[in-house]
Every structure is written in structure tokens, then in C-alpha cells.
Amino acid sequence: GAGVSQTPSNKVTEKGKYVELRCDPISGHTALYWYRQSLGQGPEFLIYFQGTGAADDSGLPNDRFFAVRPEGSVSTLKIQRTERGDSAVYLCASSLTGGELFFGEGSRLTVL
Amino acid sequence: GENVEQHPSTLSVQEGDSAVIKCTYSDSASNYFPWYKQELGKGPQLIIDIRSNVGEKKDQRIAVTLNKTAKHFSLHITETQPEDSAVYFCAASIGDSWGKLQFGAGTQVVVTP
Numbered sequence: 001g002a003g004v005s006q007t008p009s010n011k012v013t014e015k016g017k018y019v020e021l022r023c024d025p026i027s028g029h030t031a032l033y034w035y036r037q038s039l040g041q042g043p044e045f046l047i048y049f050q051g052t053g054a055a056d057d058s059g060l061p062n063d064r065f066f067a068v069r070p071e072g073s074v075s076t077l078k079i080q081r082t083e084r085g086d087s088a089v090y091l092c093a094s095s096l097t098g099g100e101l102f103f104g105e106g107s108r109l110t111v112l
Numbered sequence: 113g114e115n116v117e118q119h120p121s122t123l124s125v126q127e128g129d130s131a132v133i134k135c136t137y138s139d140s141a142s143n144y145f146p147w148y149k150q151e152l153g154k155g156p157q158l159i160i161d162i163r164s165n166v167g168e169k170k171d172q173r174i175a176v177t178l179n180k181t182a183k184h185f186s187l188h189i190t191e192t193q194p195e196d197s198a199v200y201f202c203a204a205s206i207g208d209s210w211g212k213l214q215f216g217a218g219t220q221v222v223v224t225p
Contacts, residue, residue: 004155033211042118042201042215043156056212091155093211101146101211103155 118216
């Protein structure tokens with residue numbers, strides 16, 4: 001497909017478990033962003049990659065959250081010791097540098 | 113940090129009427145102001161954007177205005193159609209990164225035939 005692909009689309013886990021969410025950006029897009037969207041709210045910035053490096057991780061809420069993009073394409077958001085408050089839709093977006101953000105459909109995380 | 117407020121939270125209009133959504137922002141360094149449309153179960157989709165050196169931009173039935181002095185910007189949709197029903201978000205750039213955005217809380221627009 002030509003768009004941003006996110007997997008899984010839905011993830012249900014238990015409190016305390018580890019979760020990985022994957023983002024496959026549009027081919028050729030060097031910039032990749034993770035946002036989190038809680039019910040009834042706008043997306044909230046988490047982290048931004050330019051190429052392989054995290055250019056800005058100031059939105060990560062705490063050290064349980066970590067993201068990687070080892071080859072400058074696919075990115076994985078990792079959440080350790082999940083809490084009920086982590087339940088949200090996690091959105092990934094990609095862009096050419098300085099260009100329009102293209103969002104994926106998101107991964108809905110539910111922590112029981 | 114940047115704070116974006118968006119009003120109204122819900123907006124119901126008759127098909128063919130106009131819809132207006134207003135946003136204010138706090139950081140005078142913000143220089144990019146996109147608007148997104150989000151349908152149920154989908155990711156946000158950019159519908160129009162405006163940069164700080166422009167006061168108004170129009171694309172068919174959609175227009176955006178920006179008042180940098182007052183720190184507010186607005187979305188105008190004319191001749192609304194049922195397919196315009198969705199949640200609309202305004203956003204403002206944080207610092208000089210166009211992809212790092214502070215979003216408003218959203219406006220649920222319902223267009224009734």
C-alpha cells in the first residue's frame with residue numbers, strides 16, 4: 001500500500017505486560033512521528049525521528065516508553081510495564097522533511 | 113509550552129450552510145497551522161494548512177484565516193455536505209518543527225441533509 005501502515009490495529013493486554021507497536025512509513029519519507037490520542041482528545045506528540053535518530057523525544061511520558069527506527073524506515077514503539085492509563089490510540093505519521101504529515105490509522109491499545 | 117484551544121466542541125449544520133471553527137494558540141513562535149479531518153476509526157487527514165506569512169488561504173469550499181497578532185485562526189467550510197461530517201482538529205507547530213504539533217481538542221461536525 002501507499003500509505004502509512006500500523007500493526008496491530010488492536011491490542012489488548014494486561015497491566016504490567018510489555019507491548020510493541022509497529023509503524024511502516026511511506027517509502028522515501030525520512031521523518032517519522034509517534035502521537036498518542038486519548039478518547040475525545042486531539043493527538044499528543046510523543047517522539048520524532050529524522051532518519052535513524054530520535055531528533056526529539058520530549059513527548060514521551062516516562063521511561064517506560066521507548067521507540068526505535070534502526071534502519072531509517074520501520075519504527076517500533078515499545079511500552080514496558082503497561083498501565084491502564086496507557087490505553088489510547090497510538091498514531092504514526094511520516095513526511096518528507098518539512099512537508100505534510102501523513103497519518104496511519106493507528107493502533108488501539110487497551111490495558112486491562 | 114504551546115496551548116491550543118478550539119471551539120466549538122460540537123457543531124450541527126444543515127446541508128448547504130457554512131461551518132466555522134475557531135482556534136487560539138499561545139506560542140508566538142508557532143509558524144505553521146494545519147487543519148485535520150478525522151473520520152471514525154481512521155487517522156487524521158490534512159485538509160488545509162497555512163503558514164505564518166499568509167493571512168488567508170482557500171481551497172474550493174474550505175478556507176482558513178490567520179491573525180498572528182491576536183493568535184487565532186479559523187476554518188470555514190461553505191456549502192456543507194453530509195460527507196463533511198467528521199471530527200476536525202486545528203493544530204499549531206511547536207517551535208520550528210512543522211511536524212511537532214500541538215492539537216486542539218477537536219470539533220465534532222454533523223451535517224444533516
